[in-house]
Structures are given as structure tokens and as C-alpha cells.
Amino acid sequence: MTNPEKAKVRRLAGKCFCGAVHYAVADEFLYAANCHCSGCRRSTGSAFKPFAGIERDKLEVTAGRDDLMIFGDQDGHNAHCRACGSLLYSLVRAGAFVHVAMGTLIDDPIIRPTKHIFVGSKAPWFTITDDLPQYQEF
Numbered sequence: 001m002t003n004p005e006k007a008k009v010r011r012l013a014g015k016c017f018c019g020a021v022h023y024a025v026a027d028e029f030l031y032a033a034n035c036h037c038s039g040c041r042r043s044t045g046s047a048f049k050p051f052a053g054i055e056r057d058k059l060e061v062t063a064g065r066d067d068l069m070i071f072g073d074q075d076g077h078n079a080h081c082r083a084c085g086s087l088l089y090s091l092v093r094a095g096a097f098v099h100v101a102m103g104t105l106i107d108d109p110i111i112r113p114t115k116h117i118f119v120g121s122k123a124p125w126f127t128i129t130d131d132l133p134q135y136q137e138f
Contacts, residue, residue: 012107014100016081016088021064023088025100029054029111032102034132036122043078043087044101047126050113051090051099059089059098 010027029052040049061068069082075095079088090099102109116128120136128134 012105012109014088014104014106016064016084016086016104018081018084018086020067020083021081021086021088022062023104024060024062025054025098025105026058027107027109028058029100029109032109032111032113034113034116035118036116036126037118038121040118041123043080044103047123048116049087050102052102052109052111052113053092053097053099056091056096056098059100 011024012027013022013024015022032050032052034048034050036048041047043049064081067082069080071078071080072091075091077091079091080086081088086104087101088104089101092099113132115132116134117138118136119128119134122128
């Protein structure tokens with residue numbers, strides 16, 4: 001039996017640059033931030049990675065699962081497209097959560113980044129110009 005008062009969860013679409021890998025994720029992110037750590041900078045090729053965190057089971061790869069290239073292990077890794085290299089998500093917190101790379105979302109999520117993290121290791125050539133709180137580490 002279904003609960004008629006329970007609203008249907010909005011699903012967001014995302015994909016890599018070349019379109020080989022597609023995913024769907026619930027628009028129920030718990031947090032979002034801009035990460036300036038050297039790992040995020042290197043994996044994205046950018047000054048920082050805007051990401052949104054959600055429980056692992058709320059993200060589903062809908063096309064191109066065999067085209068994923070995983071760096072790490074089953075409890076923590078970065079998932080890239082094997083063809084174009086796009087970072088799609090990171091599996092974190094002992095495999096319980098994913099950090100979706102917000103730049104790969106096609107649809108507009110409700111959440112917005114609320115802080116900058118790891119600014120202690122940010123790129124020296126980048127200046128943060130918004131008013132979001134900044135944290136030296138996580």
C-alpha cells in the first residue's frame with residue numbers, strides 16, 4: 001500500500017562530458033560545498049569542486065556503467081567516465097555517501113553550496129569572491 005500524502009521524490013539527471021555515462025539522483029542532497037583540496041582540484045582540473053552530498057543508494061548510474069573508471073576501492077573512490085575523463089561522483093564516508101560533482105548535473109538541484117572547505121590548500125592563483133564561510137580544512 002502506498003501513502004497518497006507522500007510526495008514523489010524529484011529525480012535529477014546528470015551525465016559526463018561525452019554522454020557515455022548517465023546517472024539519476026534524488027533531489028534530496030543533505031549538504032553542498034566548494035572543495036579546494038588538491039585532490040579535488042587535480043581530479044576536476046579546476047580551482048575547486050562544487051559537490052553535493054547524499055546517501056549512496058539515492059544515486060543510480062542509468063547508462064554506461066561499464067564506461068566508469070574507478071580510482072580507489074569499494075569504500076572510497078572517484079568515479080570518472082573512461083572515455084572523456086569527467087569526474088561524476090566520489091564515494092566517501094566509508095562508502096555510505098556520494099559527493100556528486102555538481103557540474104555534471106543536467107537538472108537544477110534545490111541545494112546550493114553553503115561553504116568553501118580546504119581553503120588552506122586552495123590554488124594560490126584563485127581568489128574566493130563570494131561571502132560563503134571559509135574553512136581551512138573540512
